[in-house]
Amino acid sequence: MNQIKTTLLLTMLTVLLVAMGGAIGGKSGMIIAFLIAGGMNFFAYWNSDKIVLKMYKAREVTRAESPDFYGIVENLARKANMPMPKVYVIPSDSPNAFATGRNPEHAAVAATTGIMRILSREELEGVMAHELTHVMNRDTLISTIAATIAGAIGMLGNMLQWAAIFGMGRGDDEEGGGGIFGALAMAIIAPIAAM
Numbered sequence: 001m002n003q004i005k006t007t008l009l010l011t012m013l014t015v016l017l018v019a020m021g022g023a024i025g026g027k028s029g030m031i032i033a034f035l036i037a038g039g040m041n042f043f044a045y046w047n048s049d050k051i052v053l054k055m056y057k058a059r060e061v062t063r064a065e066s067p068d069f070y071g072i073v074e075n076l077a078r079k080a081n082m083p084m085p086k087v088y089v090i091p092s093d094s095p096n097a098f099a100t101g102r103n104p105e106h107a108a109v110a111a112t113t114g115i116m117r118i119l120s121r122e123e124l125e126g127v128m129a130h131e132l133t134h135v136m137n138r139d140t141l142i143s144t145i146a147a148t149i150a151g152a153i154g155m156l157g158n159m160l161q162w163a164a165i166f167g168m169g170r171g172d173d174e175e176g177g178g179g180i181f182g183a184l185a186m187a188i189i190a191p192i193a194a195m
Contacts, residue, residue: 058088099131
């Protein structure tokens with residue numbers, strides 16, 4: 001079911017990206033946006049987990065480096081009969097934990113030093129069990145790809161806003177560009193869609 005959701009999400013976001021490309025540059029803008037969307041979908045599918053972990057400055061840990069936390073994840077993965085995910089620690093006082101990866105065989109779980117400090121072992125085990133269910137249900141793939149494409153849509157929306165401010169919108173021509181009104185509409189819609 002989540003694979004169908006992922007496909008529908010990617011399709012809708014790709015259509016939105018292509019529409020934005022059309023508002024900026026007519027048919028040629030749509031083609032360029034379609035190629036960009038295709039490349040982003042491919043890149044996000046294979047690399048979104050690495051991007052998220054780098055963004056949070058997460059560091060992979062071993063059993064020797066973090067025996068309690070690693071042991072919790074290892075025990076939960078064994079009980080769930082799933083492959084052992086990579087285990088990461090994020091150097092932050094903010095209490096947070098998340099899972100990422102395209103499938104259970106390529107998954108990672110991460111927790112901040114802040115959450116590990118304030119929760120008891122049983123509470124942390126509950127949080128990590130919750131994160132591992134996201135991996136098992138492949139929710140992580142949907143969220144990471146959605147975040148990647150939403151970021152691109154937000155970036156294009158920002159570009160459209162600047163284009164509208166400086167009068168760089170295409171006029172209606174034989175390529176079907178949306179002109180300044182199309183660019184303005186997309187500049188307003190894009191950030192909303194990205195959220």
